[in-house]
Amino acid sequence: MANRQIVLDQLPQGKLTPEHFRLTEGERPSPADGEVLLRTRYISLDAANRAWMQGATYRAALAAGDVMAGGSVAEVVESKSPNLAPGDMVFADTGWQDYAVLPGKRLHKLPDFKPVTHLISVYGVAGLTAYFGLLECGKPQPGETVVVSAAAGSVGSLVGQIAKLKGCKVVGIAGGADKCAWLIDELGFDAAVDYKAGDVRRAIRAACPDGIDVYFDNVGGDIFEACLFNMKNFGRIACCGAVSQYDGTAPPHGPRGVPGLIVTKRLNLRGFIVSDFDDKRDEALAELKSWVETGKLKVLEDVIEGLENAPAALVGLLAGENRGKRMVKVS
Template sequence: MHGATYRAGLASGDLMAGMSLAEVIESRSSNLAPGDLVFTETGWQVFAVVPAQTLTKLPRIEPLSHLVSIYGVPGLTAYFGLLECGQPEPGDTVVISAAGGAVGSIAGQIARIKGCRVVGIAGGHAKCALLTGELGFDAAVDYKAGNLLEDLKSACPDGIDVYFDNTGGEVLDACLANMAQYGRIVCCGAVSQYDAGTPGAGPSGFPGQAILKSLTIRGFLLFDFLGEQERVISELSGWVNTGQIEVCEDVLEGFDSLPSALVGLLAGENVGKRMVKVF
């Protein structure tokens, strides 16, 4: 990416950055004991020494992977981004890009729970079939089919009330052109630009479409809502336990699979939250 980010770039020879669900082996902190589960920045390494104040202590649940997916950053990002920023109403048409990914797959299901008509944008027939089948989306648009603008119009004949943007780029362009009057755009990510060698052009419909349609466009970070995590995790847990949310996880095995896992993530291979199980 180009421009400011919330994580510093890495130089050659630096430890690769990465968050981990880890187990405490030894601690001098009175708040931690061997065997405790924690979530923290460890980087790509099997063992790490980190300050106790940087750890988030977590309960043991089954499966443990849910602590990283639905009850972790993806689930919380989907919840706050959609409900607090997008503010969908029952009957609204909600469009989710990267809808087969970690955040998008959850955001779309939350929109469905809230009584919205949900359209997912994903790459390939298999992901689109997953959205309308297992995850209960009302429609899916394959951006790789080459007719994104027209396919989106067909799927959203009354326009888009809420667009949850995980991609930026051409997908954002197409959604801007199809927004309904007073629509809301939630800017969550820009996966189309994460691995780009040069910065892409800005949306061709901005600011013109935003002005003509009186759109609200809001970016956010999960850090904006940290005080509400406990309440939201409880609500997400209720939806999972009653079968209203299907949790999609993509787990690879072994430390040596980390590089290919990252490359595949940027290529859009994953369905749901991609993780690597080291132990």
């Protein structure tokens, strides 16, 4: 049987475009002892996909000619591993292809949560990143002011809602009046700042006149700097991503005055990835599930049909097209 693959044909030197990818077709692989054959169901699209093209991060860098990397919810088709059986669902680094073979010992059966798309959004990396980044790194307290950038995206939209559940005032930063209105009207944010509408630093100061207790940073760059200068003493910053610096040329400078601000305001900045908290995963999933099932946490998913549309879907995500978690349905 055929195996379609999306290959990173060339490394981008500027903005990523669909032309940097090509669709190829090869034979479906077969598992050896200890391995499983996976059929990709839904591919997760994340800003980090672009960062992997720039160099090594928490994973190896991508090279021209590689199958495009990416995590997915996948179904076990054939198993030669004792811990998995056909029909089991796993989250795995399959890459952008119909089928992949991976060692079974590195994979874990996913819980039987429905719909299956929630395994890649609120019960997947996006939901767990929001949960741990806010609660373990940001440590918000009732009555505090929490600001989140990329607030209409997969992680940010959940961060803001969780902060509200914890009794905080929540301000979201997003691009465009429609997204900002959606954050307030649909997700219950207290205020929203349109970073495309003018002086971001002034707008953040107006939305947070008493300063920011917790900033959840998804973007880096100028917005990070604007929030940094409005932090309260002993404020906490959860550093999740820097999407403003992933696509295109690097900014001419980093945030200015950082060392002095960190010292004088006694700030706590913490970078993290979701696997740092693997020992607390079950506890987090249980709480997320209870919030979803009781309607306290709204889940928005942006599902693109067809493996062949993954390149354009990633480019669109980097341009801020999506609301909520963007993914590609493969099968």
